């Protein structure tokens with residue numbers, strides 16, 4: 001069964017603006033990490049937003065678990081986002097006022113998960129990602145590499161079938177970039193998740209199972 005695919009996809013920011021993706025059709029492979037590459041401005045970040053149902057395509061469809069989603073009502077898209085999609089962005093952009101553990105469990109609120117269940121899940125994930133000791137710290141008190149691992153925990157907390165990541169290694173040194181890639185590869189293989197990483201980083205491209213060039 002297909003987890004994530006796009007059909008005849010195009011997107012314009014404005015009515016008369018340039019069309020991005022030019023009618024892209026592609027099926028992402030479950031259990032694999034796909035690197036989304038291409039020159040700056042080609043629409044890598046925009047495609048992640050369209051795949052993440054945050055932007056509506058001007059033509060074509062995003063299909064998740066065999067269901068066309070792009071034209072679905074806002075409430076349905078929000079529900080699908082909360083339950084099936086996880087996001088990791090460059091700089092991890094964690095809320096500076098929340099503790100690490102509170103940042104990790106925040107997406108569970110939208111998915112209606114019991115707080116104690118969420119806390120237990122978050123503790124396990126932070127343990128697996130090697131940042132459990134930082135649970136009660138604020139983002140300003142941890143390193144960039146640790147923050148990125150926390151962002152990955154946040155993306156995994158609702159056990160999504162798809163993870164969308166935008167330049168997740170952009171600010172990381174080689175050792176931290178390698179550890180984030182290890183986590184993504186394991187997350188893909190362990191549960192047949194579909195992982196899409198928009199990147200310019202040759203290291204990420206070398207670790208990806210598949211490459212989609214825009």
Ligand SMILES: Nc1ncnc2c1ncn2[C@@H]1O[C@H](COP(=O)(O)OP(=O)(O)OP(=O)(O)O)[C@@H](O)[C@H]1O
Nearest residue numbers: 013014020038039040041042043044045046047198
């Ligand atoms: N909010 C917006 N409104 C209008 N145009 C936008 C907006 N965001 C991006 N664009 C334009 O859409 C195009 C694609 O941008 P996008 O950021 O998706 O490209 P990218 O491939 O991710 O680039 P980069 O590798 O530099 O991050 C660019 O021409 C950009 O200027």
